Amino acid sequence: MTLQYAFLLFSLFAGLFSSFAFAQTNIQTQAEIQPSANVRPKGATCVIRDHRGQLILVQDNLTRTLSLPGGYIDSHETLQAAAKRETLEETGINVDVGKQLAINQNRVVFACRPSSKVGYLDPAVDHGFSAQIIPALDSEHFGKEIRQVYLTALTPVVMAKYRYPSDAEALHAWVNASEPTNFYPLQDLTDRADSLHLLQLSLIESFQSWVKPIVSVRELLNLTNWLGEGAIAIGLLILCFLIFPLRYGLTIAFALLATAYSVNLLKIGFAIPRPFYFLPSLQQAQASGFSFPSGHATQAAAMIGVLTGWLLRESKQCVCISVPAAVVCWFGLSLLAGAARVWLGVHYPTDVMAGIGLGGIIALVSLAVGHYRYANDKPLIESKRLWLLLLAIYLYGTSQLIQPLYVFSWFAAFGIFMSLCFVQFQPENSRKRLVNDNKVASWQQVVLALSGVGVIVAVPMMLINPATTSIFILAVNSVAIFCGVLWLLVGAPRLSQKLVTAPSSNKS
Numbered sequence: 001m002t003l004q005y006a007f008l009l010f011s012l013f014a015g016l017f018s019s020f021a022f023a024q025t026n027i028q029t030q031a032e033i034q035p036s037a038n039v040r041p042k043g044a045t046c047v048i049r050d051h052r053g054q055l056i057l058v059q060d061n062l063t064r065t066l067s068l069p070g071g072y073i074d075s076h077e078t079l080q081a082a083a084k085r086e087t088l089e090e091t092g093i094n095v096d097v098g099k100q101l102a103i104n105q106n107r108v109v110f111a112c113r114p115s116s117k118v119g120y121l122d123p124a125v126d127h128g129f130s131a132q133i134i135p136a137l138d139s140e141h142f143g144k145e146i147r148q149v150y151l152t153a154l155t156p157v158v159m160a161k162y163r164y165p166s167d168a169e170a171l172h173a174w175v176n177a178s179e180p181t182n183f184y185p186l187q188d189l190t191d192r193a194d195s196l197h198l199l200q201l202s203l204i205e206s207f208q209s210w211v212k213p214i215v216s217v218r219e220l221l222n223l224t225n226w227l228g229e230g231a232i233a234i235g236l237l238i239l240c241f242l243i244f245p246l247r248y249g250l251t252i253a254f255a256l257l258a259t260a261y262s263v264n265l266l267k268i269g270f271a272i273p274r275p276f277y278f279l280p281s282l283q284q285a286q287a288s289g290f291s292f293p294s295g296h297a298t299q300a301a302a303m304i305g306v307l308t309g310w311l312l313r314e315s316k317q318c319v320c321i322s323v324p325a326a327v328v329c330w331f332g333l334s335l336l337a338g339a340a341r342v343w344l345g346v347h348y349p350t351d352v353m354a355g356i357g358l359g360g361i362i363a364l365v366s367l368a369v370g371h372y373r374y375a376n377d378k379p380l381i382e383s384k385r386l387w388l389l390l391l392a393i394y395l396y397g398t399s400q401l402i403q404p405l406y407v408f409s410w411f412a413a414f415g416i417f418m419s420l421c422f423v424q425f426q427p428e429n430s431r432k433r434l435v436n437d438n439k440v441a442s443w444q445q446v447v448l449a450l451s452g453v454g455v456i457v458a459v460p461m462m463l464i465n466p467a468t469t470s471i472f473i474l475a476v477n478s479v480a481i482f483c484g485v486l487w488l489l490v491g492a493p494r495l496s497q498k499l500v501t502a503p504s505s506n507k508s
Contacts, residue, residue, distance in 0.1 A: 041104065043086075045086075083095075091134060097112050189279075192278065309364075411482045
């Protein structure tokens with residue numbers, strides 16, 4: 001019965017969001033058809049162009065699409081003041097707001113010019129379209145809402161990545177109607193780096209020069225770079241939830257959430273630019289945001305540390321592995337993952353060492369929480385009170401620094417807490433007996449779980465379109481993550497158990 005209610009709630013969520021998305025699309029379409037100068041638009045944007053017809057576009061962290069710099073208008077602001085403020089917050093460019101180019105119920109568009117000279121960097125890595133980078137390191141939203149700021153022409157590739165396709169024709173007209181601005185090329189930004197980072201920049205250059213001729217080392221570093229990729233971590237999490245006892249998956253989830261919150265908090269707190277912003281020739285791969293500490297190194301050290309801790313514990317009964325040998329293996333693999341980030345030119349050595357240290361601490365804390373048991377020999381990691389406390393802590397952090405990653409992480413933690421409310425504690429051997437006694441049950445659960453995850457992932461893709469607002473995208477993806485966790489921990493196991501026990505009961 002509980003499972004039926006869960007499916008009913010999920011269907012209601014999907015229906016409500018679908019209706020809302022349809023309404024959002026209709027509202028925007030009507031606004032474009034019937035523009036009016038008497039309306040109060042929701043947002044204000046700026047068109048900033050150069051003499052070659054290129055204009056400044058921002059790429060947000062949520063959708064990874066391109067759009068004009070701008071945002072919502074506060075109730076006390078004039079339209080021009082909002083356009084000026086939002087452009088400064090997103091690009092770091094202080095502009096003089098010129099003539100109005102367009103207005104409707106959604107946004108007002110102004111022709112703007114920078115009040116001072118603005119420089120650009122030529123990227124060393126192809127990011128999918130020909131564009132220069134505007135260093136927006138001092139902007140308020142860089143690394144939070146804004147992923148990158150570009151100076152680019154309106155090529156077909158750029159327009160394919162533009163968030164609002166209905167503005168395609170108008171965008172060219174707005175560019176032609178705006179006054180051009182002179183932008184100048186920047187060779188590098190080393191004059192803004194301190195002595196420590198200047199020393200590390202030379203070390204990175206030397207390291208890259210040593211690695212480039214050695215193919216085997218390059219391939220090894222490119223391989224170990226995957227140890228810090230989010231897809232690997234999520235895959236490990238799902239694998240642990242599906243195959244191993246619950247506390248293993250919860251321990252990995254605890255470590256991943258701790259990594260996400262701590263790394264991004266430190267990145268924004270220190271706000272250290274990545275090496276390729278100071279010296280563009282160092283860049284070998286795409287990256288955005290700030291540098292310290294390395295998220296890849298932190299995640300790799302945390303995940304490898306947790307796995308190593310489990311291996312040490314199990315090795316007492318199987319193979320003898322000494323603690324020093326395990327520590328050396330952990331540090332070696334973590335260091336390789338960090339060295340890959342230095343080779344790619346996206347992190348300093350200090351970022352890597354700090355990430356490894358932070359990841360090691362997270363691994364130790366996660367193992368301690370996962371191993372500790374309280375009343376009735378229940379693991380602390382399965383305690384609803386623990387996850388409720390984490391929810392409160394994460395909620396405070398998310399409210400102080402609203403980022404998509406923080407919001408998604410909070411809903412993942414919320415899904416775990418709600419799942420624990422449905423799951424009754426059983427001895428750890430009970431699940432192992434089920435797998436050993438009936439291998440079909442394990443196979444069915446994996447297939448059901450992955451099929452359900454596929455459906456849940458597909459729903460946001462169907463609900464979201466290019467005109468969908470950021471708040472709606474955030475809401476849909478958050479609910480999908482919440483439902484995905486509920487499905488993995490509650491829905492798939494219960495449904496597979498019913499499918500297995502039903503034939504048995506019929507035979508008896």
